[in-house]
Amino acid sequence: MKKKLISLTLLAAMLFSLAACSSGNAGSQNDSRSQQESDGGKSGNSDVLKVTVAAQPTSGQVFQFIAEEHGFNKEEGVEVEMAWLSNLSDAASALTAGQVDIISTYGTGGPLIQIANGQDFNSFAGYMIIGETPVYGKPETEWTSLDSFKGKKIGITRGGTPDIVLKGILYDEGYSYTYGGTTVIGDPDDPDMIEFVEYKKNTDVLQAVMKGEVDFGATATGYQIQARDLGLEVKMWPDEYWPNHSCCRMLCTNTYLEKNEEVLYRLLRSYLRAEEYMQDHMDEVVDLVVENLDLTRETAESFVLSPHMKYDTDPYTNSVRTMWEKMADYGYLTEGDIKIDDHMNSDIYKRALESLIEEYPDSQFFKDKMAQFESNNA
CATH class of the missing domain: 3.40.190.10 (Periplasmic binding protein-like II)
Structure with a gap:
C-alpha cells in the first residue's frame, strides 16, 4: 500500500462527492448499527461505510496502517481514505468545510484553540497520548x-x-x-x-x-x-514532567458525530484491534510506517520505538480537560461560554470497547483498556 497524497485543491474538488457520501451514509449507519446490535456486536458487516481521515505525513497513522494490512477495516465494514495534510490550519479548514470527516495527528492544544475560537469540533478518541517531542x-x-x-x-x-x-x-x-x-x-x-x-x-x-x-x-x-x-x-x-499530557486526538465536528456514530464505532473497533495487534509486533509497525510514509527506517524507528511515544486510542477526556484549563490559565485561550465537555465524547469509544470485550472474552488487552478508560474518563 503506497502513500496517497491528497492536496487541498483535490480535496476541494472532492467536496461535493464527499458531502453526498456523508449525507447518504447517515441513515444507513443508523440502520446498520441496529443490525449489528441484533447480531451481538460481531464484526463482519455486509455493508461498507466510508470515512476520510486527515493526518500529518511525518508521523502517520499506525492504527490505520495495521487495520488495513490485516483486514480489520474490511471486517468491521469501514473504508478509510487518508488525506495527508501537513499542518493543523489546512486540516481544520478541511474538517470545517466537510472535505475530511476526521483529523487525527494534530495535537490537542491546537484543536482546543480552534474550539475556543468557535469551531464545533469534538474529540472522541486518541491517536497518541504522549508524542516524541524533545x-x-x-x-x-x-x-x-x-x-x-x-x-x-x-x-x-x-x-x-x-x-x-x-x-x-x-x-x-x-x-x-x-x-x-x-x-x-x-x-x-x-x-x-x-x-x-x-x-x-x-x-x-x-x-x-x-x-x-x-x-x-x-x-x-x-x-x-x-x-x-x-x-x-x-x-x-x-x-x-507532565505524564499523559495529551498529544494527538481524533476529532470530527459535532454535527458529523451526531449523524455518523456508526462509522466512528466501526472505525474505533478496527483501531482498537490494531492497537492490540501492535503490542507484540512493533518491528512490523516500523515496516508499515516506512512503506506508507516513504521515511527511512532509521527515522521511523526513532519515534515509533521511542519510550516517549505512546500510541493510544483512549479518549483521555480528563487529560484534554486539564490541558484546556491550563491553556486558559496562561493566556492561550479564552473559554467564554464554551464548555469543553460539550466538545468531547467518550461514549462511542466505550461502546466499541465493550463490544470487543464481549466478542473476545479471553483478551486481557481489552479488559485492561476498559480499566484504563474508567480511570482516564470521568
Whole structure:
C-alpha cells in the first residue's frame, strides 16, 4: 500500500462527492448499527461505510496502517481514505468545510484553540497520548533541571504540543516567561525571565538552535535524526514532567458525530484491534510506517520505538480537560461560554470497547483498556 497524497485543491474538488457520501451514509449507519446490535456486536458487516481521515505525513497513522494490512477495516465494514495534510490550519479548514470527516495527528492544544475560537469540533478518541517531542540543545549547553531554562531562549512553533506542554510545565512550577514578544506570565521584573521565540516550522527551530539564535528548541515528532545531523542532542523530555499530557486526538465536528456514530464505532473497533495487534509486533509497525510514509527506517524507528511515544486510542477526556484549563490559565485561550465537555465524547469509544470485550472474552488487552478508560474518563 503506497502513500496517497491528497492536496487541498483535490480535496476541494472532492467536496461535493464527499458531502453526498456523508449525507447518504447517515441513515444507513443508523440502520446498520441496529443490525449489528441484533447480531451481538460481531464484526463482519455486509455493508461498507466510508470515512476520510486527515493526518500529518511525518508521523502517520499506525492504527490505520495495521487495520488495513490485516483486514480489520474490511471486517468491521469501514473504508478509510487518508488525506495527508501537513499542518493543523489546512486540516481544520478541511474538517470545517466537510472535505475530511476526521483529523487525527494534530495535537490537542491546537484543536482546543480552534474550539475556543468557535469551531464545533469534538474529540472522541486518541491517536497518541504522549508524542516524541524533545527539547534540543547544543552538546555544550548545560541542562540539569528546569532551572537550566532560566534567562534562556527557547524556540518553538506556536500552538504545537511541545510549545503548550512546556509552557504548562513552567507555569505549574512558577517560572516567569514571555512569549509572542509581549505576553508575560509570572513576574515581569524577573531577571531570570525565560523567552519563547516563535518559528513557523520545526526545521526552523532546529536551525535556530544550531545557529545560536536560541539556547533550546522543542519540536514535534520525527525530527531526532535531523537534529542529530545538525549536531544537536536531546536535553529534556516534557512527558517526564507532565505524564499523559495529551498529544494527538481524533476529532470530527459535532454535527458529523451526531449523524455518523456508526462509522466512528466501526472505525474505533478496527483501531482498537490494531492497537492490540501492535503490542507484540512493533518491528512490523516500523515496516508499515516506512512503506506508507516513504521515511527511512532509521527515522521511523526513532519515534515509533521511542519510550516517549505512546500510541493510544483512549479518549483521555480528563487529560484534554486539564490541558484546556491550563491553556486558559496562561493566556492561550479564552473559554467564554464554551464548555469543553460539550466538545468531547467518550461514549462511542466505550461502546466499541465493550463490544470487543464481549466478542473476545479471553483478551486481557481489552479488559485492561476498559480499566484504563474508567480511570482516564470521568
